[in-house]
Amino acid sequence: MFLLAVAIGPDEMNRLPPDDVLEGPGFTMKRYGRFIEMQSHRTAEEQAGLLKAIWETRQRILTRIQEATNELSALIHRYTSFDLVANLWLRHGPFNTEVYKETESTQRPHFVEHATILQLRDPAYQLTGEVFVAAEDLTRAEELLAELFGLTAAYYGAEAADPALGSGPPSALDELRRKTLLREMMVGPPAYTHHWMTILEGLFGAKHIDVYLNEVLGFSLKAAISCAHAIGALMRETLLQRSQTAQKSQDDMKQQLKR
Numbered sequence: 001m002f003l004l005a006v007a008i009g010p011d012e013m014n015r016l017p018p019d020d021v022l023e024g025p026g027f028t029m030k031r032y033g034r035f036i037e038m039q040s041h042r043t044a045e046e047q048a049g050l051l052k053a054i055w056e057t058r059q060r061i062l063t064r065i066q067e068a069t070n071e072l073s074a075l076i077h078r079y080t081s082f083d084l085v086a087n088l089w090l091r092h093g094p095f096n097t098e099v100y101k102e103t104e105s106t107q108r109p110h111f112v113e114h115a116t117i118l119q120l121r122d123p124a125y126q127l128t129g130e131v132f133v134a135a136e137d138l139t140r141a142e143e144l145l146a147e148l149f150g151l152t153a154a155y156y157g158a159e160a161a162d163p164a165l166g167s168g169p170p171s172a173l174d175e176l177r178r179k180t181l182l183r184e185m186m187v188g189p190p191a192y193t194h195h196w197m198t199i200l201e202g203l204f205g206a207k208h209i210d211v212y213l214n215e216v217l218g219f220s221l222k223a224a225i226s227c228a229h230a231i232g233a234l235m236r237e238t239l240l241q242r243s244q245t246a247q248k249s250q251d252d253m254k255q256q257l258k259r
Contacts, residue, residue: 026050034103054161061155065148072144073118075137081125084141085115086235087133091142102187110186111145116231132242149186156181197225 018030018037026042042050076084092107100107156178160170170178204213204221213220219227 051161052163054158055163058155058158061151061158065151065155068144068148068151069118072115072141072148073121075141075144076115076119077122077126078128078137079130079133080127080238081122082116082119082231082235083130083133083238084138085112085119086238087138088112088115088141089235090239091138097192108142108145110149111142114145114148115141131245152185153182200225 016032018032020031022029022031026046027038027040029039030037040047078084089112092109092111095105095107095109159174159178200221203209210220210222
């Protein structure tokens with residue numbers, strides 16, 4: 001019901017073994033790479049009951065999203081600003097964009113983006129006494145981020161069960177909105193950073209626009225871009241310092257062993 005992609009012919013799908021198969025009450029879903037084949041065999045009454053149950057889950061989903069966000073924010077605040085974000089970037093940031101496939105890679109660049117947004121909600125840079133990010137905290141942060149994105153996808157997917165829509169399928173505009181939201185969340189926009197910088201500068205780079213941006217947002221495009229560059233520079237500096245500290249500790253331990 002939520003995902004239906006027909007990008008390869010049915011004959012080709014039948015010849016290929018599915019990567020995943022999910023069966024539930026009245027439906028079977030098969031995944032072939034990034035494409036989904038859905039088959040349902042529910043009665044009208046069963047379908048109505050399913051839609052009602054799905055729609056009623058949305059408030060519980062929102063509650064859990066807030067709980068997971070609070071736990072993730074607490075993990076982020078345990079360390080000096082951007083320390084946890086920088087470690088997430090080490091795991092999920094560097095990859096070859098020419099060969100990267102989100103359906104096959106274990107890296108999740110969108111984890112880094114979301115953690116960064118949570119960090120940026122803080123009004124100021126903070127220092128803590130924690131020197132190194134604990135491995136268990138980093139793993140837990142990844143678990144929470146995976147849960148948050150899964151729950152958010154389910155929340156938007158459940159819009160199709162809105163009783164106000166009646167018994168018909170969502171409109172083409174509603175489907176486009178949902179697919180755009182999910183793609184922007186987990187895959188990213190179809191351009192590189194410098195492309196978006198060019199677009200933003202064309203739209204908001206003029207001096208007379210700065211007046212309106214400062215009135216509405218409190219900052220200009222130039223300030224926003226400077227902030228983005230500063231975050232990247234801070235993460236690189238932090239990671240470099242930690243690497244140098246680790247190397248010095250290793251050298252010291254070697255000298256102690258010799259003595």
